[in-house]
Amino acid sequence: MSKKNPLKSILIKVVISFCFFGVLFSFVQTEKLFAIFSRINWFYFSLSFALVPVMLLASCLKWKLILDLHGEKIPCSKLLKIYLIGYLFSNILPSTFGGDVVRSYYSGKIINNQSFSAIAVFIERFTGIIMLLFLVMLAPLMHAKLYREPYIYIPGILALSLLLLMVWIWRVYNSMQILHRIAQQFIFFLYKMAELTNLKVLISVIHALEKSYLNVFKRLKKLRAEMTIAVSIIRKDTSLVVKLLLLTVGFYLLTLLNVYVSFMAFDIRPNFLEACALVPVILFVAQIPVTLLGNIGFYESVFVLYFLIIDIPGAETLAMGLLLRLKMILTGVAGYFVYITYSHSKNLGEEMRGIDQNM
Numbered sequence: 262m263s264k265k266n267p268l269k270s271i272l273i274k275v276v277i278s279f280c281f282f283g284v285l286f287s288f289v290q291t292e293k294l295f296a297i298f299s300r301i302n303w304f305y306f307s308l309s310f311a312l313v314p315v316m317l318l319a320s321c322l323k324w325k326l327i328l329d330l331h332g333e334k335i336p337c338s339k340l341l342k343i344y345l346i347g348y349l350f351s352n353i354l355p356s357t358f359g360g361d362v363v364r365s366y367y368s369g370k371i372i373n374n375q376s377f378s379a380i381a382v383f384i385e386r387f388t389g390i391i392m393l394l395f396l397v398m399l400a401p402l403m404h405a406k407l408y409r410e411p412y413i414y415i416p417g418i419l420a421l422s423l424l425l426l427m428v429w430i431w432r433v434y435n436s437m438q439i440l441h442r443i444a445q446q447f448i449f450f451l452y453k454m455a456e457l458t459n460l461k462v463l464i465s466v467i468h469a470l471e472k473s474y475l476n477v478f479k480r481l482k483k484l485r486a487e488m489t490i491a492v493s494i495i496r497k498d499t500s501l502v503v504k505l506l507l508l509t510v511g512f513y514l515l516t517l518l519n520v521y522v523s524f525m526a527f528d529i530r531p532n533f534l535e536a537c538a539l540v541p542v543i544l545f546v547a548q549i550p551v552t553l554l555g556n557i558g559f560y561e562s563v564f565v566l567y568f569l570i571i572d573i574p575g576a577e578t579l580a581m582g583l584l585l586r587l588k589m590i591l592t593g594v595a596g597y598f599v600y601i602t603y604s605h606s607k608n609l610g611e612e613m614r615g616i617d618q619n620m
Contacts, residue, residue, distance in 0.1 A: 293576040294576045305522055327381040354593075365379045395424075404535045431492075448470070527581065561586065
């Protein structure tokens with residue numbers, strides 16, 4: 262089996278990023294964008310930046326609640342440093358190590374249990390995903406007319422489908438075997454159809470589809486195993502569910518406020534309920550891993566596209582999106598300074614390879 266060329270993948274995503282920004286800047290009037298940046302409201306601009314550490318703290322508190330179940334209580338200040346390092350790897354560096362992997366590794370070293378640490382990161386992340394899926398379906402109720410838009414109801418249907426799939430995978434004992442059997446039969450049917458056409462190109466496409474499915478199937482098996490362990494851990498403390506729910510809701514309220522205040526930093530005031538209805542859908546769609554460095558280019562494009570639905574011009578939304586990007590970059594820079602001052606026995610790659618060899 263040939264290995265993927267990471268450099269080629271990075272270059273492709275860089276090109277895609279430039280393409281998205283090229284389309285964005287050709288779509289908006291550059292003079293209008295400069296005019297928007299010239300009228301910054303410094304109070305809301307500062308408030309926008311002040312929200313960043315509060316959002317990070319909310320995520321760290323949720324993560325700490327789960328890690329504390331292990332017995333060794335890690336100070337929130339320590340977890341905040343690790344979170345910033347993870348943010349650096351997720352949103353700034355074109356690294357093969359994801360931010361969640363880095364967070365899991367560092368916290369696992371502290372509690373001396375890499376398996377529990379990985380599950381803690383999974384629960385913290387997964388509860389956020391579940392909440393986002395519910396918000397994608399229900400948030401547009403704040404402005405019900407939005408459901409007429411395919412940009413709204415298609416993500417809603419997809420979110421519902423993903424939730425139902427997760428429930429089915431978790432609750433049905435032999436769900437993975439059933440899923441695998443159906444997929445194998447379908448791929449076998451495609452191969453038979455391709456043989457009838459005798460088109461080598463079509464057979465190659467189906468072969469690539471099969472490889473992609475096997476990769477997805479492997480991830481789903483891992484997801485089921487992690488869900489099972491996560492539920493067993495949460496059941497040890499029933500009050501933990503309520504605490505996780507409240508912190509997750511609080512995080513998304515801060516996220517909505519972050520977007521709205523970032524608009525106000527340029528004296529732009531979209532309808533608050535309409536903005537609240539759109540933001541979860543935007544965050545969901547923007548998760549598609551199209552480009553590098555926190556989906557740079559694509560992330561901003563999704564915001565511009567969706568706020569056009571409620572008549573916010575592209576230049577105004579792009580200015581807001583660029584402010585969000587600036588905050589991401591500065592948070593990543595903070596993570597870089599934490600990383601270079603963090604205690605390392607060797608570089609991160611060597612440390613993590615050592616862990617893999619011993620597991």
